[in-house]
Amino acid sequence: RVSSDGKPPKFQPPPKPVIIDRRTQKEERRFLSPEFIPPRGRTDPLKYYMERKDMIQRRKVFSIPEFYVGSVLAVTTAEPHASDKSKRFVGICIQRGGKGLGATFVLRNVIEDQGVEICYELYSPRIQAIEVLKLEKRLDENLMYLRDALPEYSTFDVNMKPVPRMANEEIPLNKLQVRMKPKPWSKRWERPKYNIKGINFELPEHKMQAAQKWSQPWLEFDMLREYDTSKIEEKIRKELSEELEK
Amino acid sequence: SITGACRAIQKLTRVRVVDNSTLGNTLYHRPPKCIHVYNKTGVGKVGDKILLAIKGEKKKALIVGHKMPGPTMTPRFDSNNVVLIEDNGNPVGTRIKTPIPYTLRRREGEFSKVLAIARNFV
Numbered sequence: 001r002v003s004s005d006g007k008p009p010k011f012q013p014p015p016k017p018v019i020i021d022r023r024t025q026k027e028e029r030r031f032l033s034p035e036f037i038p039p040r041g042r043t044d045p046l047k048y049y050m051e052r053k054d055m056i057q058r059r060k061v062f063s064i065p066e067f068y069v070g071s072v073l074a075v076t077t078a079e080p081h082a083s084d085k086s087k088r089f090v091g092i093c094i095q096r097g098g099k100g101l102g103a104t105f106v107l108r109n110v111i112e113d114q115g116v117e118i119c120y121e122l123y124s125p126r127i128q129a130i131e132v133l134k135l136e137k138r139l140d141e142n143l144m145y146l147r148d149a150l151p152e153y154s155t156f157d158v159n160m161k162p163v164p165r166m167a168n169e170e171i172p173l174n175k176l177q178v179r180m181k182p183k184p185w186s187k188r189w190e191r192p193k194y195n196i197k198g199i200n201f202e203l204p205e206h207k208m209q210a211a212q213k214w215s216q217p218w219l220e221f222d223m224l225r226e227y228d229t230s231k232i233e234e235k236i237r238k239e240l241s242e243e244l245e246k
Numbered sequence: 247s248i249t250g251a252c253r254a255i256q257k258l259t260r261v262r263v264v265d266n267s268t269l270g271n272t273l274y275h276r277p278p279k280c281i282h283v284y285n286k287t288g289v290g291k292v293g294d295k296i297l298l299a300i301k302g303e304k305k306k307a308l309i310v311g312h313k314m315p316g317p318t319m320t321p322r323f324d325s326n327n328v329v330l331i332e333d334n335g336n337p338v339g340t341r342i343k344t345p346i347p348y349t350l351r352r353r354e355g356e357f358s359k360v361l362a363i364a365r366n367f368v
Contacts, residue, residue, distance in 0.1 A: 081348045081351030081352055082348055082367070087348060087367070089368065111345050111366060111368065112343050112344055112366060113344075114264075114323060114324065114327070114344045114345060115323065116323055116324075116368050117321065117322045117324075118320070118322070118368075119315065124319070126319065147324060
């Protein structure tokens with residue numbers, strides 16, 4: 001630079017570094033798939049350790065995305081009898097069950113006015129791709145009541161485009177209250193045993209109060225039923241992060 | 247139709263005819279019911295032939311989907327679906343709009359004509 005009057009140019013201090021502390025953000029938002037957490041029991045933890053090793057092996061080869069009950073997925077599986085040897089099914093995840101390698105999830109969709117549900121095994125080698133079209137959570141862990149709800153709540157377009165999502169956003173909670181078909185339903189969803197928050201019951205008040213007869217308020221205070229998974233989850237998270245980085 | 251505890255098809259289950267035949271789609275005061283299952287066990291699953299009582303007549307039919315959950319990766323339908331069939335295996339209707347499971351394709355020999363009129367597969 002040309003100096004003014006022969007003097008050295010004015011000292012420009014370097015720009016201050018912007019410190020973005022990503023560590024705290026990252027630790028809060030890590031997702032652990034529910035099938036990694038071992039069920040409560042007296043079996044040898046070695047069994048679950050060996051299963052987790054196999055699960056990690058499979059996840060290294062095939063990426064299983066993060067999804068919750070209530071998100072819309074598209075699954076392509078190998079089908080020997082299909083014309084191009086693969087079949088694609090789009091649906092909303094209504095239930096995630098099983099632990100370890102036998103973990104399953106059920107997808108539901110209504111095609112041509114016919115409700116179809118398929119139970120897929122997460123770690124099955126027949127699955128070729130799992131794509132999350134819409135990642136969201138619902139008010140309940142189990143959406144089996146969609147079978148008795150109006151079919152519009154279970155219909156999803158087969159050719160729907162994946163909804164774009166930013167990397168560090170919170171998972172949206174869909175507080176949709178679903179309207180039901182007239183009774184009888186497959187299960188009495190108004191009873192407190194199912195603890196469903198996502199239905200807009202249009203039943204009269206006396207019916208809702210009669211259903212509360214079957215409530216068991218002592219269950220939440222039962223200490224023998226408690227299962228604190230925080231420490232187990234920490235250990236499994238550490239194990240997973242170590243194995244997946246190898 | 248609404249079936250209760252046993253969700254695969256057996257005698258006296260009400261079924262839903264899914265093809266576009268006149269016999270299956272005309273309204274009658276009684277729903278079509280199964281009166282016999284052509285199986286060693288009396289329980290019919292996908293791909294089994296049954297005898298149906300529709301509009302006061304007996305007709306054979308092929309089960310293409312039931313409410314009972316089957317093996318994993320196979321679809322489970324919300325109603326017991328059935329396709330009307332003749333004794334020689336020829337379907338009575340000309341089109342099937344509801345989705346049919348791919349597992350029926352395994353028995354291409356017996357059900358080739360039914361699979362030919364099916365539109366969607368699941």
